[in-house]
Amino acid sequence: MNQNNYVIIMAGGIGTRFWPFSRISNPKQFHDVLGTGRTLLQQTADRFEHVCPPENVYVVTSEDYVNLVLEQLPFLSKSQVLAEPIRRNTAPCVAYASYKIAKQNPEANIVVAPADHIILKEKAFESKILIALDAAAKSDVLVTLGISPTRPDTGYGYIQYTKEEGEVKRVQSFREKPNLALAEEFLASGEYVWNAGIFIWTAKSIRNAFLKHSPRLHEIFEAGNESYYSEHEAHFVHNAYQSCESISIDYAIMEKSDNVYVVLGDIGWSDLGTWKSLYEVSDKDEHGNVVDGNTMLYEVKDSIIKTPQGKLVVIKGLENFIVAEYDNVLMICPKDQEQKVKDFVADAGEKDSCFI
């Protein structure tokens, strides 16, 4: 194992599309969503067991979730959990963690991974990550993982790449959430893959990229070198985040860079962004139901039932529905109308913040 390998796990999301299971006080990365005995955050960390030493795992999260992270990943020291005082999207998150790591190890090779994705093919994932790390270590490039699209999903970012030999292909362009017609074109062309939001680069390359494309963020987090790993770090970060714009790493860096490469991977990936995506990656019963709960189902088909274990849930005559209960919220909604969930969250928040 290369002792220069690091992973930055981004675990600050609030995942409202997965409400009511994902809640501001306890978002989905801290849940055992698939019922495997490990939360999504734990599964994400497990995935890098053979890629980098445990002391090189860094988790960036909201101040509110620091204790949850330390509980779920007890091998982490406090300096490995980076607390964001406010949410500023992924670019500041990546910059903070990368510059902090660079201070400790300027030769660091870094994987950036969201805490709330599902990757079913762990071995394939590991091998793709090692290929990407190898490419990143050899030259000044930014590497991303690309997933072959299986449908014209309008919720994902797409990456157009150059058809060429080898595992590491040059990226031509990024296309954020296209409309359906465009997504269908992308799918038909065979030149596009989904952007999994998993990035691989060296501390040096990402520093170069920030310097060139996002000099303000570079300046802010470079100034932290005096504070990282010290008692002043929290104070520094608190001030630094006030100055940061809220911007994604894709917009701030990837789309502006001309040294971006993609490693294609059939890794059983899902961003688990929605109930539908949970449905897709989960085992189904003989009636096409994904069931996690103590249920009695009569004429129930193609539905997701996810309810507390202690509760008996008796359902008759529902097709293509989501029945989800978590904490003090029960949601019953047609599966194909789950885009309404964000409205539910907004309306619920007006009732009482305890519901969101």
Next chain:
Amino acid sequence: MNQNNYVIIMAGGIGTRFWPFSRISNPKQFHDVLGTGRTLLQQTADRFEHVCPPENVYVVTSEDYVNLVLEQLPFLSKSQVLAEPIRRNTAPCVAYASYKIAKQNPEANIVVAPADHIILKEKAFESKILIALDAAAKSDVLVTLGISPTRPDTGYGYIQYTKEEGEVKRVQSFREKPNLALAEEFLASGEYVWNAGIFIWTAKSIRNAFLKHSPRLHEIFEAGNESYYSEHEAHFVHNAYQSCESISIDYAIMEKSDNVYVVLGDIGWSDLGTWKSLYEVSDKDEHGNVVDGNTMLYEVKDSIIKTPQGKLVVIKGLENFIVAEYDNVLMICPKDQEQKVKDFVADAGEKDSCFI
């Protein structure tokens, strides 16, 4: 107020058709089903406030519910709560209470009323009861309340009566739960009313009726005269119930008697036997929903939502459904398939008795 007036409230039912709200450990008579602040049992007792003195209210219930009764009706002394050791339908229940009351007051006029019915028109009810009590006190008759049928319900008993002047009409026959064709005939004929299961008679008349039509029950409970209101009562009742057949007061007495009269009443009655009957007597929102809970409803119509107050319930796209949660059971079922509830209860019981 006539000090000889008594009421026997039958509160031993387990109401499984109203599951999961009605539970063996806490059946529906002990619930504030309509959300008025009073349970069905309390409402039943309230209904007799101007009919008989509080010390003349007797409640017959299962041993398991004695404390619930005393909690909900704190004006009762222990001797006014009659504990049945086993369920034996209504005839033994009526005999036990009637013979006990007769020992205290041989001149007693008695109303027998189920604890789990709804009567919306309290004033009309009271006046009909007083008419029936008056008739019962004057001669050796058994009086029942009849409800003008509004639909050919196959779940009720029907009473055929003689069309004659006056409030108290002679009963020609009782017809238990007819099939639909027969129920439609009954409705069309105008000669039938629903049997509300509310009876009015004197202690003497019901004793005569038991003596004549159910001599075994007469013998069993007449023998209790040495024990009623004494420390031996519980022991006596325990043995007596072992000897009782399980039989309704309708079969044991009413259908065999030729001195039965009916007082017709438009009293806003529902036996609240089923979810549908709750739907019928409850206030509805502008979309035809009966809602008792903290809900956010989107495109929900003609449904019953009855869920715990502390829980936010978000539902989209259900029509004609029941969504009911109580204790540790959630049921979602089309409103017109509520006859399946008894299957649910049976299946739930096989999982764990805590669910029934």
